[in-house]
Amino acid sequence: MSVLVFGSANIDETYTVSHMVARGETLAATAVTRRSGGKGLNQAIAFARAGAEVCFAGMVGTDGQFLLEELVAAGVDVTRVRVLPDERTGVAVIQNDTAGDNCILLYGGANRRMTPAYVREVLDACRPGDLVVLQNEINLPGEIIEGALERGLRVAVNPSPMDEAVPVDLLERVDYLLVNEVEASQLLGPDMPSGDTWADVAQALGSCFPQTTIALTLGGEGSMLIRDGAVVVRQPALSHEVVDTTAAGDTFTGYLLTALERGDAPETAMRLAATASAITVSRPGAAPSIPLLAECEALPEK
Numbered sequence: 001m002s003v004l005v006f007g008s009a010n011i012d013e014t015y016t017v018s019h020m021v022a023r024g025e026t027l028a029a030t031a032v033t034r035r036s037g038g039k040g041l042n043q044a045i046a047f048a049r050a051g052a053e054v055c056f057a058g059m060v061g062t063d064g065q066f067l068l069e070e071l072v073a074a075g076v077d078v079t080r081v082r083v084l085p086d087e088r089t090g091v092a093v094i095q096n097d098t099a100g101d102n103c104i105l106l107y108g109g110a111n112r113r114m115t116p117a118y119v120r121e122v123l124d125a126c127r128p129g130d131l132v133v134l135q136n137e138i139n140l141p142g143e144i145i146e147g148a149l150e151r152g153l154r155v156a157v158n159p160s161p162m163d164e165a166v167p168v169d170l171l172e173r174v175d176y177l178l179v180n181e182v183e184a185s186q187l188l189g190p191d192m193p194s195g196d197t198w199a200d201v202a203q204a205l206g207s208c209f210p211q212t213t214i215a216l217t218l219g220g221e222g223s224m225l226i227r228d229g230a231v232v233v234r235q236p237a238l239s240h241e242v243v244d245t246t247a248a249g250d251t252f253t254g255y256l257l258t259a260l261e262r263g264d265a266p267e268t269a270m271r272l273a274a275t276a277s278a279i280t281v282s283r284p285g286a287a288p289s290i291p292l293l294a295e296c297e298a299l300p301e302k
């Protein structure tokens with residue numbers, strides 16, 4: 001399998017705080033770090049560490065060289081990346097509190113400089129059967145999905161962070177959709193079942209996108225895999241120490257799709273994705289916290 005992750009690369013500035021800063025409050029952070037992140041970069045690294053052949057396409061500024069070095073060190077092909085001399089790399093300012101939760105302020109920078117010509121050039125270089133994976137931290141997501149579908153490529157969409165740029169009308173034609181509980185409710189809109197269980201939400205997603213394999217992640221409540229409109233796996237969350245939840249969803253995406261694409265049984269693939277995410281949240285940071293496949297396999301069953 002060959003995967004093209006078309007997405008964002010960010011410099012993550014993470015501040016360790018006792019609680020999320022409130023409106024009008026000045027809060028002293030106890031630590032600050034500068035590490036690699038961005039949903040696209042994190043997912044590319046998760047695919048590579050899970051064992052997939054992966055290429056990353058996106059844009060950074062000249063200040064983003066260390067992000068490319070991290071991708072290369074993980075085994076990701078970066079030959080399609082553009083380095084822009086006149087734009088800074090995307091930045092995520094992250095507060096990470098004592099519960100391991102985060103809130104994120106994004107500056108898109110180079111991530112917002114995709115052009116139709118660049119999209120065409122990247123997609124034209126794909127081979128039939130390749131899987132194109134994207135999130136919603138770059139501009140032109142609709143053009144990328146449409147261009148990939150027109151070329152007969154397979155497509156996986158993680159519409160995160162969800163906003164009006166997500167081309168909802170195209171999602172029923174993609175192969176995979178990966179959403180958390182917030183994105184599920186935004187996607188379903190008036191079709192979101194009220195006051196019901198997650199099984200009902202999964203069912204509603206399955207009815208809206210019957211041709212698509214859907215992963216619904218629910219944080220501490222685990223995850224569900226939906227195929228042909230029905231829930232086929234209910235994976236409980238695995239208990240692990242929570243230090244920093246950043247990149248948990250990105251890890252899940254890379255590991256789940258790698259396992260499904262190489263033909264693992266859905267239960268095996270979901271368990272592997274849950275294990276990898278549990279390791280990610282037990283470590284600080286985004287990309288650097290994503291485990292190798294060998295670490296997931298070595299983790300004792302809980």
Ligand code: RIB
Binds near residue numbers: 037091137247250286
């Ligand atoms: O999904 C986690 C990522 O979201 C972080 O690495 C940060 O860059 C934001 O884009």
